[in-house]
Amino acid sequence: MTNQNYNLKLQKAKRRVKELKSFYSHLAVFLIINGFIMVHFFISTLKTGESFWQWTNFLTMAFWGIGLIFHALHTFGRNIFFSKEWEQQQIDKYMEEEKQHEQSLG
Numbered sequence: 001m002t003n004q005n006y007n008l009k010l011q012k013a014k015r016r017v018k019e020l021k022s023f024y025s026h027l028a029v030f031l032i033i034n035g036f037i038m039v040h041f042f043i044s045t046l047k048t049g050e051s052f053w054q055w056t057n058f059l060t061m062a063f064w065g066i067g068l069i070f071h072a073l074h075t076f077g078r079n080i081f082f083s084k085e086w087e088q089q090q091i092d093k094y095m096e097e098e099k100q101h102e103q104s105l106g
Helices: 003-048 055-076 084-105
Strands: none
Touching: 003 055
8 A cells, every 4th residue: 555545545444433532522412412402301391390201392402413413414414324335244144054054055
């Protein structure tokens, strides 16, 4: 591998790590802040006797959650659960299983 090729791969890996770190930080802040908001609303509704399950209590979480979904799509791509890497891992896994099966028969 040439030095230039190595540097390009290193930059790409660093960018990927930065994107992941940004997303997980966003997720952590989302969970902490919305946790505090939900606890606040819950305590407030206990004091006032109102229902906790009012749709207005969940607006911040809903709209911020939409933003978090877009951040996840940007970070992980559209195929969050079934990426090309996942597909290749599954193909490799089943090819290896088939190879071992053939060797046990042969």
